[in-house]
Amino acid sequence: MFRGPREEVEWVNVYWIAFVWVAMALAASLISIRIGVSVALVEILVGAVVGNLPHASSFLHQTQFTDFLASIGSMILTFLAGAEIDPPTMRHHWKASCAIGIGSVAVPMIGAGLFLRLALSWSEQASVIGGIALSTTSVAIVYAVMVETGLNRRELGKLILAATFVTGLVSLLALGVAFAHDPVPLATFIVVGAAIIAALPGALRWVTRSFGHRVSEPDIKLLLAALLGLGALAVRAGSLAVLPAYVAGVAVAGVFARDRISLDRLRSISFALLTPFFFLRAGTLISAPALARGLGVIVALLALKMLTKAVGVWPMTLVFKLPRREAAYVTLLMATGLTFGSITALFGLEHGYISQSQYTVLVTVVVLSAVAPTLIAQQLFQPRVVDEEEEEALGAEDVAPVHPRRRVPAPTPPDG
Numbered sequence: 001m002f003r004g005p006r007e008e009v010e011w012v013n014v015y016w017i018a019f020v021w022v023a024m025a026l027a028a029s030l031i032s033i034r035i036g037v038s039v040a041l042v043e044i045l046v047g048a049v050v051g052n053l054p055h056a057s058s059f060l061h062q063t064q065f066t067d068f069l070a071s072i073g074s075m076i077l078t079f080l081a082g083a084e085i086d087p088p089t090m091r092h093h094w095k096a097s098c099a100i101g102i103g104s105v106a107v108p109m110i111g112a113g114l115f116l117r118l119a120l121s122w123s124e125q126a127s128v129i130g131g132i133a134l135s136t137t138s139v140a141i142v143y144a145v146m147v148e149t150g151l152n153r154r155e156l157g158k159l160i161l162a163a164t165f166v167t168g169l170v171s172l173l174a175l176g177v178a179f180a181h182d183p184v185p186l187a188t189f190i191v192v193g194a195a196i197i198a199a200l201p202g203a204l205r206w207v208t209r210s211f212g213h214r215v216s217e218p219d220i221k222l223l224l225a226a227l228l229g230l231g232a233l234a235v236r237a238g239s240l241a242v243l244p245a246y247v248a249g250v251a252v253a254g255v256f257a258r259d260r261i262s263l264d265r266l267r268s269i270s271f272a273l274l275t276p277f278f279f280l281r282a283g284t285l286i287s288a289p290a291l292a293r294g295l296g297v298i299v300a301l302l303a304l305k306m307l308t309k310a311v312g313v314w315p316m317t318l319v320f321k322l323p324r325r326e327a328a329y330v331t332l333l334m335a336t337g338l339t340f341g342s343i344t345a346l347f348g349l350e351h352g353y354i355s356q357s358q359y360t361v362l363v364t365v366v367v368l369s370a371v372a373p374t375l376i377a378q379q380l381f382q383p384r385v386v387d388e389e390e391e392e393a394l395g396a397e398d399v400a401p402v403h404p405r406r407r408v409p410a411p412t413p414p415d416g
Contacts (some may be wrong), residue, residue, distance in 0.1 A: 015029050025276030026049060037378065039271075040144040040161075040279050041371055044338075047283020048367075062281065070281045071241070073274030074339055075139065078168075078229055081143035081269055082249020083256050089158040091249075096320040097159060100313055101166025104334045107312030108305055109135035109174065115304055120297070126358055129348035132175050133362050134305045138168040138338035139246070140278065141370050145265075145333065148381065156383060160330055166251065168340055172243045175344055179351070182238065189237035193230055193244050195343040197251045200226050204255050208262065219262045220269070223252075240343055267378050282338060282367050289362045301365045306373060309335035325381055332377035341366035 028046040032039035050060060066299060090097060113131025116122040122130060142164045143152070169356030176186070211218050230248060231241030256263040291298065313334045317327035345362040348354040354362070 010416050014063075014065055014136060017065065018062055021066060021277060021280060022273075028276070028280070038141070038145050038148055040141055040275070040372060043276055043279035043376055044345065044367060044370060047280035049283075051284035051286070052288040058148070060284070062284065065221065066277055066281065069277040070272055071278075073270060073276070073278035074343070075227060075231055075241050075245045076270045077140045077143060077278065078276050078339065079223075079249040080263070080270060081139040081161065081392065082246045082251075083253050084143065084146070084152050084158075084167060085161050085250050086158045086257060087250075087254050087255050089146050089155070090162045090165075093159050093162060096316070097162035099316045099319065100159075100163040100330065102170060103312035104137055104163065104167045104176075104309060105135045105312070105317045108308035109171070111308040111311075113299070113306055115301075119190045120203055122354075122358065124200050125353040126355075127345060128178050129353050130170055130358070130362055132178070133341045133344040133348075134301065134337070134367060135167075135308075136171045136337050136340035136344065136366075137164050138336040138341070139164055139168050139242075140275070140339040141336045141374055143332050144275075145219040145374060145378070149378075150384075156326060156330075160333055161392060163330070165184050165246065167334065169243075170247060171340055171344075172240060172246075175245070175347065176239050179238075179347075179353070184241070185237040189233045189239060189244075193233055193247075196226060197244065197248050200248055201255050204262070206253055208255075208259060213261050213265075217265065220266055223262070223266060231327040240340075240385060241270040242343065243338065267337055278339075281305065282342060282370070285342070285363050286367055287360060287364070290357075291364055292339055292366070292386065294357075294361050297361055298364050300369070301361065302368055305337070305365065305369055306335045329377050329381040332373040332381065335369060335373040337366040337369040341369070 009268045024046050025043065028043040029039055031037075031046070032042040035042075050056060063179075083368065111129045112134040116130040117124065117127035142160060146152035146157045146161060149157075152161065200223075204219060204227075207219050207222050226248060227245050230244035234241045235243050238335065310331055313331045314327060317330050322330065342363055344357050345354070348362075349356065349359040
């Protein structure tokens with residue numbers, strides 16, 4: 001059974017390792033198209049199935065090479081998710097996105113942390129790690145679903161992405177504040193990172209205006225250099241590489257709103273090569289024996305996460321007058337976990353805040369939360385994509401951001 005250790009096997013060359021992973025990604029893509037389910041979910045399931053096959057370690061290897069590609073994939077995917085957040089929509093629905101996002105992270109963080117501390121007798125630090133891991137929303141899953149359904153161009157999808165941004169930012173800030181020990185590298189990261197992010201939109205406009213979209217892709221290389229540099233600063237400061245990537249994506253969202261060529265090309269590269277390693281690797285972390293041994297705790301924590309997410313999100317969707325079907329869809333997607341949850345659990349393990357068994361439980365719950373809520377949302381509550389004329393008719397700030405069940409007539413201009 002494959003448990004995901006980093007292993008270097010002398011007789012297996014890097015091309016064979018890459019072939020196995022890309023072949024799994026291809027199979028997941030074909031299955032996804034055939035059954036109409038998000039490819040991100042199928043990649044997770046394919047990774048879980050293949051990773052738990054007998055003698056999987058003889059043909060499926062996780063090395064520094066695959067770990068690096070998975071890490072880059074998660075970073076770029078997080079950047080792309082931030083870049084899809086439409087600044088005018090964020091300003092237009094800032095009340096709804098902030099209310100839904102903060103409710104989505106605050107209630108689960110407190111509820112899960114108290115449950116782990118009081119009911120399961122985890123240490124204080126482990127309970128904090130667990131509470132943060134179970135409060136996150138998967139940027140990767142939500143973004144992938146929004147792109148595949150076409151909702152990333154619609155008001156509902158933009159609202160979901162904006163709320164996801166708030167949730168991710170709050171949870172990552174909570175992790176950084178709770179476990180920050182050396183203020184000097186952290187302060188350096190904040191100051192230098194803020195300067196790079198502030199200069200990035202102007203630099204991207206200058207490169208695009210001066211050199212255009214050439215075959216050598218200078219605009220893509222600029223973005224990659226900025227993301228890798230920010231990631232290096234974040235890791236040096238004891239933070240997470242995905243945090244500055246997320247903020248950088250939001251910073252350049254206005255540039256991409258006027259010119260999507262760079263965004264679409266970077267997304268093609270990411271979805272074709274990099275993100276499959278991230279999602280497949282997440283699936284391989286699901287251990288069938290560990291799942292069986294800790295099934296009761298895992299089911300309880302998964303139910304707790306979904307319940308606390310519902311308590312934190314559902315009332316906010318009703319306050320801002322989303323129709324009940326769309327409110328259920330938003331609530332379920334906000335209950336997904338993967339990117340930040342697994343990163344938080346790994347951070348806790350690497351720094352000795354949680355044990356290997358606690359890590360296994362958290363990662364399994366996080367990965368399962370990427371599958372269960374999304375499948376329910378996609379199969380039972382997915383809204384139809386509204387047309388552009390309908391979107392224009394729904395312009396009132398924070399009042400019924402979407403209403404896909406009926407056409408709302410455009411307001412009649414006053415006489416004269």
